[in-house]
Amino acid sequence: MSDKTMTADEVVSRLSSGMTLGIGGWGSRRKPMALVRALLRSRITDLTVVSYGGPDVGMLAAAGRIRKLVTAFVTLDSIPLEPHYRAARERAAFALTEIDEAMFMWGLHAAANRLPFLPVRAGIGSDVMRVNPGLRTVTSPYGDGETFVAMPALRLDAALVHMNRADRLGNGQYLGPDPYFDDLFCEAADTAYVSCERIVDTAELTKAAPPQTLLVKRHTVTGVVEAPNGAHFTSCAPDYGRDEAFQKTYATTPWPEFAARFLAGDEQAYRSAVGEGT
Amino acid sequence: MTGATRAEYCVIACAEAWRGDGEVLASPMGLIPSIGARLARLTFAPDLLLTDGEALLVRPDGTTEGWLPYRQHLALVTGGRRHVMMGASQIDRFGNQNISCIGDWQRPRRQLLGVRGAPVNTLNNPTSYWIPRHSRRVFVERVDMVCGVGYDHAAGARHHRIPRVVSDLAVFDFATPDHSMRLASLHPGVTVEQVREATGFELAVPDEVPPTREPTAEELRLIREVVDPAGTRAREVAS
Numbered sequence: 001m002s003d004k005t006m007t008a009d010e011v012v013s014r015l016s017s018g019m020t021l022g023i024g025g026w027g028s029r030r031k032p033m034a035l036v037r038a039l040l041r042s043r044i045t046d047l048t049v050v051s052y053g054g055p056d057v058g059m060l061a062a063a064g065r066i067r068k069l070v071t072a073f074v075t076l077d078s079i080p081l082e083p084h085y086r087a088a089r090e091r092a093a094f095a096l097t098e099i100d101e102a103m104f105m106w107g108l109h110a111a112a113n114r115l116p117f118l119p120v121r122a123g124i125g126s127d128v129m130r131v132n133p134g135l136r137t138v139t140s141p142y143g144d145g146e147t148f149v150a151m152p153a154l155r156l157d158a159a160l161v162h163m164n165r166a167d168r169l170g171n172g173q174y175l176g177p178d179p180y181f182d183d184l185f186c187e188a189a190d191t192a193y194v195s196c197e198r199i200v201d202t203a204e205l206t207k208a209a210p211p212q213t214l215l216v217k218r219h220t221v222t223g224v225v226e227a228p229n230g231a232h233f234t235s236c237a238p239d240y241g242r243d244e245a246f247q248k249t250y251a252t253t254p255w256p257e258f259a260a261r262f263l264a265g266d267e268q269a270y271r272s273a274v275g276e277g278t
Numbered sequence: 279m280t281g282a283t284r285a286e287y288c289v290i291a292c293a294e295a296w297r298g299d300g301e302v303l304a305s306p307m308g309l310i311p312s313i314g315a316r317l318a319r320l321t322f323a324p325d326l327l328l329t330d331g332e333a334l335l336v337r338p339d340g341t342t343e344g345w346l347p348y349r350q351h352l353a354l355v356t357g358g359r360r361h362v363m364m365g366a367s368q369i370d371r372f373g374n375q376n377i378s379c380i381g382d383w384q385r386p387r388r389q390l391l392g393v394r395g396a397p398v399n400t401l402n403n404p405t406s407y408w409i410p411r412h413s414r415r416v417f418v419e420r421v422d423m424v425c426g427v428g429y430d431h432a433a434g435a436r437h438h439r440i441p442r443v444v445s446d447l448a449v450f451d452f453a454t455p456d457h458s459m460r461l462a463s464l465h466p467g468v469t470v471e472q473v474r475e476a477t478g479f480e481l482a483v484p485d486e487v488p489p490t491r492e493p494t495a496e497e498l499r500l501i502r503e504v505v506d507p508a509g510t511r512a513r514e515v516a517s
Contacts, residue, residue, distance in 0.1 A: 073392030
């Protein structure tokens with residue numbers, strides 16, 4: 001059994017420019033922010049990012065790392081519109097594949113099931129078809145004859161997700177109310193990296209929590225990173241809620257100033273900078 | 279009990295969207311639809327399912343009665359046993375809705391949320407809309423990006439239905455031969471002219487437009503004492 005623990009910087013050293021990167025979580029919830037911050041410290045760029053977007057997208061867009069974004073939305077939840085994402089879009093800084101939330105999910109399912117596409121009753125009649133001229137439809141071969149969108153597989157070179165707990169082998173556990181789609185991101189990816197609040201012994205995982213909380217399975221995981229507060233400033237229920245004050249600072253500070261203040265150093269420096277007050 | 283405020287008429291108009299829906303999930307987006315859904319559940323629609331806005335199904339008092347994470351929520355949408363009331367940055371006469379961006383999609387003048395689940399919602403479960411500030415900027419001749427699918431784009435899709443649009447001025451439906459938007463009721467104190475003036479397309483207006491119904495004394499009590507004792511509704515629609 002191999003120990004898959006590594007540092008966030010080691011994760012980034014295995015990624016490269018031009019990759020298709022899936023990022024787990026949802027909006028401003030349980031985003032693998034420590035891994036995103038490590039990515040921002042690197043020179044990796046030209047990424048295709050696949051995400052139910054939150055500040056992960058906002059930061060990578062602001063830093064000019066995204067060539068193409070695949071998403072259904074980008075939001076900070078308590079702040080509905082992501083300011084850095086908006087600014088990047090309004091200067092046409094990257095290409096966008098804008099699809100519906102369900103289409104996105106079925107794209108991940110298709111990739112996880114090694115299917116080229118899955119039919120979905122969403123998109124038809126909407127401008128999702130207009131802005132994605134590559135999308136094709138399929139007609140049911142059965143009596144109903146209904147037409148569906150053939151949502152292509154969203155196969156990922158790498159996935160980044162954040163869990164509450166994990167063991168050294170890559171079994172990841174969520175303790176909050178929603179798994180989001182993090183296991184699917186891992187299954188849809190050639191390599192997957194799980195950061196977590198705390199690495200624990202395997203037996204520890206189910207001591208106080210039921211086995212259904214074991215969301216991510218080790219055979220889909222390449223690396224495990226212990227990253228306390230690693231989702232900050234997004235939420236990581238029940239370990240912590242969203243840091244609303246800091247999120248407001250993020251949303252209202254011009255990007256170069258924010259980056260200089262909080263992202264110039266390593267993760268330890270980030271924590272110190274956050275601790276010094278916002 | 280003093281007379282109902284505009285916000286309270288809006289609550290009633292939103293609540294009415296779920297009348298007769300049976301045992302389906304009420305998915306309200308926005309403050310006043312949320313108050314409306316809970317009011318409906320407490321009164322004339324006792325079988326409704328409610329969410330906490332996150333991953334749980336809850337009773338009006340907050341008691342958990344089910345688990346509904348996003349992936350199951352999306353399956354429930356497809357199953358059709360849900361009636362969502364979404365917002366709209368733009369909406370047109372056939373009920374096409376936009377929450378994605380303003381201007382050219384390639385390089386938007388204003389980037390908004392993104393299409394979210396509007397395409398899947400409108401092809402699978404009844405979708406109503408709530409617009410807290412009725413204006414020509416929202417009620418437009420043509421939306422810049424069709425997110426929620428309107429009647430002209432749906433081409434008779436088998437599960438497509440837009441039961442109603444509620445604004446701070448009035449209630450609208452699509453009960454016209456070509457499914458274009460029709461004025462269904464006016465909130466007290468609002469005139470047909472006022473609505474026409476605030477609408478960027480030609481609205482179907484029947485000869486007689488009824489007023490939005492009055493809340494009962496018990497409904498007013500529930501709104502004011504049980505569902506929204508902090509009076510947050512006044513923040514969305516001033517009286």
